[in-house]
Amino acid sequence: xxxxxxxxxxxxxxxxxxxxxxxxxxxxxxxxxxxxxxxxxxxxxxxxxxxxxxxxxxxxxxxxxxxxxxxxxxxxxxxxxxxxxxxxxxxxxxxxxxxxxxxxxxxxxxxxxxxxxxxxxxxxxxxxxxxxxxxx
Numbered sequence: 225x226x227x228x229x230x231x232x233x234x235x236x237x238x239x240x241x242x243x244x245x246x247x248x249x250x251x252x253x254x255x256x257x258x259x260x261x262x263x264x265x266x267x268x269x270x271x272x273x274x275x276x277x278x279x280x281x282x283x284x285x286x287x288x289x290x291x292x293x294x295x296x297x298x299x300x301x302x303x304x305x306x307x308x309x310x311x312x313x314x315x316x317x318x319x320x321x322x323x324x325x326x327x328x329x330x331x332x333x334x335x336x337x338x339x340x341x342x343x344x345x346x347x348x349x350x351x352x353x354x355x356x357x358x359x360x
Contacts, residue, residue, distance in 0.1 A: 346348035
């Protein structure tokens, strides 16, 4: 099972992204049954915030367009919801490392997901299985 990072979701949507094709293909493949895709509400809401922000993308993505893309992604996979041991895991990771990305790491770790990304920032989280699309 895979859980994509915000930058993977954003790049999959934005055709002007350097990594658009790679990220789009990864999400399509994972949600088409050749793998399993799991999406966290936190990553989805953060992707929406980034896509619709004028400072990031002038002009920004229209909110309805971004929502339609994210909701289409949600139509197939299971959405991870905070609960169970995630908060405790988040608190431990964030407290030790001082990073808000610990929430994403906790979601992926608890559900046994690979964290799919375009950078190496999540390598600081012990025990998190990583897949960097730039290494494929």
